[in-house]
Amino acid sequence: LAKTTQPISMDSYEGQEVNITCSHNNIATNDYITWYQQFPSQGPRFIIQGYKTKVTNEVASLFIPADRKSSTLSLPRVSLSDTAVYYCLVGLPVDDYKLSFGAGTTVTVRA
Amino acid sequence: GAGVSQTPSNKVTEKGKYVELRCDPISGHTALYWYRQSLGQGPEFLIYFQGTGAADDSGLPNDRFFAVRPEGSVSTLKIQRTERGDSAVYLCASSPSGGGIETQYFGPGTRLLVL
Numbered sequence: 001l002a003k004t005t006q007p008i009s010m011d012s013y014e015g016q017e018v019n020i021t022c023s024h025n026n027i028a029t030n031d032y033i034t035w036y037q038q039f040p041s042q043g044p045r046f047i048i049q050g051y052k053t054k055v056t057n058e059v060a061s062l063f064i065p066a067d068r069k070s071s072t073l074s075l076p077r078v079s080l081s082d083t084a085v086y087y088c089l090v091g092l093p094v095d096d097y098k099l100s101f102g103a104g105t106t107v108t109v110r111a
Numbered sequence: 112g113a114g115v116s117q118t119p120s121n122k123v124t125e126k127g128k129y130v131e132l133r134c135d136p137i138s139g140h141t142a143l144y145w146y147r148q149s150l151g152q153g154p155e156f157l158i159y160f161q162g163t164g165a166a167d168d169s170g171l172p173n174d175r176f177f178a179v180r181p182e183g184s185v186s187t188l189k190i191q192r193t194e195r196g197d198s199a200v201y202l203c204a205s206s207p208s209g210g211g212i213e214t215q216y217f218g219p220g221t222r223l224l225v226l
Contacts, residue, residue, distance in 0.1 A: 041219065041220075042217075042219050042220075043115070043154075043202045043203075043204065043217025043218050043219055043220055044154065044202075044217050045217065046214040046215070046216075049214075085153075087153055097142065097144070097159055097167075097206075097209055097210075097213075098156040098159070098167070098170070099144075099146075099154070099156065099204075099215060100156070101152075101153025101154050101155070102153050103151065103152055103153055104153050
């Protein structure tokens, strides 16, 4: 499993865009990049997954440069309810079912 | 539809006691996972079930921990002779068939406190 590095915490205000960058220098050719979100007192929830370039869904966008050694999760126009811990995971080849969470990035959105 | 449910939501026990934590996965999901999350840390893998069998129990910390899934749906995580260091949130997740690329759906967790 590729090791990931992401900031411990980030602060933002309502309506702003939040970008969380994750470094994964030793990502393997077949690895995917996945982000999970965890609210207090809840289990993690899948947000988005990508392999290269850009992926967008109703919650977030994921930007992956050509070398794939990093990725950026972008949360547009955050609200107070986006306050959570965000985890970057790399790996998940076909048989890799063990999700390997680091400490994640705690995003705090203020009014 | 119904998500993954876990009971109890909170469990307080005394050192040395035995506890059981239950997980009800999403109906039809053959893969079930247990994770443990300590305060300020991300979840750590404990065990993976494919159907009724434990396909990978390499994350169980020692032989005091055991998990079963006798009918391929509900799973129970059992902890014998609990220690204060076992205090954590125990999370259960399920996925449709267990492929690594699949999204895992997590329950809310059981918060275990060992006094």
